[in-house]
Amino acid sequence: MGFSKLKIPKVCEQCHKPFEAKTITTRFCSNSCASKNGKERKKQEKELQEKEKILEKYADKIAILQHREFISVSEAVVLFGISKSTIHRLIKQKLIHSVNLGERLTRINKMELEKLFSPIIIYKEDKQEKELPKKYKKEDCYTLSQVSEKFGANPSTVTSIIKKFNVPKEKIGKFVYVPKVEIDKIFIRQ
Numbered sequence: 501m502g503f504s505k506l507k508i509p510k511v512c513e514q515c516h517k518p519f520e521a522k523t524i525t526t527r528f529c530s531n532s533c534a535s536k537n538g539k540e541r542k543k544q545e546k547e548l549q550e551k552e553k554i555l556e557k558y559a560d561k562i563a564i565l566q567h568r569e570f571i572s573v574s575e576a577v578v579l580f581g582i583s584k585s586t587i588h589r590l591i592k593q594k595l596i597h598s599v600n601l602g603e604r605l606t607r608i609n610k611m612e613l614e615k616l617f618s619p620i621i622i623y624k625e626d627k628q629e630k631e632l633p634k635k636y637k638k639e640d641c642y643t644l645s646q647v648s649e650k651f652g653a654n655p656s657t658v659t660s661i662i663k664k665f666n667v668p669k670e671k672i673g674k675f676v677y678v679p680k681v682e683i684d685k686i687f688i689r690q
């Protein structure tokens with residue numbers, strides 16, 4: 501009996517339907533699910549890259565916006581890396597509230613957007629910041645945006661958890677780095 505006769509019960513990673521796989525490494529029920537999954541992953545990677553690009557460009561502005569409750573549409577574009585039309589659509593569909601202070605003066609609540617999108621995070625520099633212990637290299641660390649993205653936590657939660665657990669962090673260039681092992685330990689326990 502060859503391996504081709506194997507039937508392994510599995511759940512498709514794309515459509516989440518059960519199927520019988522011919523090899524243990526099969527992840528999808530069909531070619532169409534496999535290609536859909538690849539496309540989605542590429543899209544996510546592209547989105548992340550675009551966010552990082554915005555971050556480079558608007559680092560100082562983002563640092564200020566993070567501490568504001570209400571922001572303008574163009575500020576939301578910068579902070580969340582989403583398009584103006586997306587924001588207007590959300591307002592129209594009443595998925596987020598807006599306050600109109602006059603022509604071109606629409607203000608939206610940042611918290612509402614944080615529930616829908618993961619924002620770009622810049623950590624405000626802290627004078628007594630602990631340095632990253634030498635044993636951690638950059639590749640052993642997450643940036644704050646990556647922590648937020650990976651664990652689905654909003655930026656204020658991420659920063660308060662880092663403070664609460666006294667996680668070592670270090671600002672290198674425009675990003676703040678925190679050790680993966682320490683973050684994983686905290687978030688997986690919670």
Ligand SMILES: [Zn+2]
Binds near residue numbers: 530
């Ligand atoms: Zn499938």
